Amino acid sequence: MIVARNLTKVFRDKKRGEIRAVDDVSFTCEPGRIYGLLGANGAGKTTTLRMLATLIAPSSGGALVAGLDVVKQPAVVRARVGFLAASTALYARLTARETITYFGRLHGLDDARIASRIARLADELGMHEFLDRRVDTFSTGMKQKTSIARTLVHDPDVLILDEPTLGLDVMAARGIVRFVRECRARGKTVIYSTHIMSEVEKLCDRVGIIHGGRLVAEGTLDELRARHGERDLEEIFVKVAGGEAVV
Numbered sequence: 001m002i003v004a005r006n007l008t009k010v011f012r013d014k015k016r017g018e019i020r021a022v023d024d025v026s027f028t029c030e031p032g033r034i035y036g037l038l039g040a041n042g043a044g045k046t047t048t049l050r051m052l053a054t055l056i057a058p059s060s061g062g063a064l065v066a067g068l069d070v071v072k073q074p075a076v077v078r079a080r081v082g083f084l085a086a087s088t089a090l091y092a093r094l095t096a097r098e099t100i101t102y103f104g105r106l107h108g109l110d111d112a113r114i115a116s117r118i119a120r121l122a123d124e125l126g127m128h129e130f131l132d133r134r135v136d137t138f139s140t141g142m143k144q145k146t147s148i149a150r151t152l153v154h155d156p157d158v159l160i161l162d163e164p165t166l167g168l169d170v171m172a173a174r175g176i177v178r179f180v181r182e183c184r185a186r187g188k189t190v191i192y193s194t195h196i197m198s199e200v201e202k203l204c205d206r207v208g209i210i211h212g213g214r215l216v217a218e219g220t221l222d223e224l225r226a227r228h229g230e231r232d233l234e235e236i237f238v239k240v241a242g243g244e245a246v247v
């Protein structure tokens with residue numbers, strides 16, 4: 001479960017001055033549910049996810065992730081969370097299996113556990129054909145599957161996925177979306193950031209639309225449709241986030 005309460009992050013930038021990248025954001029995502037964080041470039045999605053994954057500390061407010069406080073217990077939170085960053089780099093010279101093993105060891109897993117996790121993740125993500133090939137021979141889709149597998153090697157309860165289908169072709173993106181659905185069916189708590197409306201409509205149980213660092217609309221798709229008198233999520237998005245960005 002993820003409970004964000006008044007999450008706020010202020011950056012101080014020499015040129016731009018004070019930037020309220022995330023401003024008073026509160027929401028809840030239950031286990032077995034996918035929460036979609038929808039926003040344009042620069043809206044504050046990545047900053048929100050980085051606070052939930054304990055990579056940066058909030059300026060104010062806080063969050064409970066898997067029942068743990070991100071500010072007071074960051075190391076324990078990290079053990080329970082899999083964070084897929086939008087710009088994950090992989091070591092070109094390692095194979096997929098070596099990459100996942102490396103991250104498994106960083107999480108303190110023994111070799112038998114790592115081998116069984118790799119077998120399972122390779123089944124679920126369709127990775128068997130390229131597990132023992134070097135990453136520098138991979139397509140973008142293969143790289144993304146490897147990044148996801150290394151992110152989830154420790155079988156975390158909470159998945160924090162920042163634009164997981166960015167740059168993928170339709171078939172590769174569908175494979176990732178199917179995998180995320182299966183994670184939900186197994187009871188994982190998933191937060192999924194994207195700017196692709198159709199993915200939110202297909203995948204997410206609740207949606208938060210973030211604009212200029214603020215959560216400008218929040219609820220199930222049906223609630224948002226009823227509240228804004230529109231069926232199409234893109235129309236709702238333009239209504240609530242169509243103005244100039246605040247930051």
Ligand SMILES: Nc1ncnc2c1ncn2[C@@H]1O[C@H](COP(=O)(O)OP(=O)(O)OP(=O)(O)O)[C@@H](O)[C@H]1O
Pocket residue numbers: 011012013019020021039040041042043044045046047048086247
């Ligand atoms: N370390 C930082 N220092 C200064 N400003 C930052 C920093 N990180 C993010 N920002 C600013 O905070 C705002 C929100 O950025 P963020 O990356 O969270 O947006 P986003 O919704 O993830 O966008 P995108 O879809 O482009 O990744 C932007 O104005 C960005 O320039």
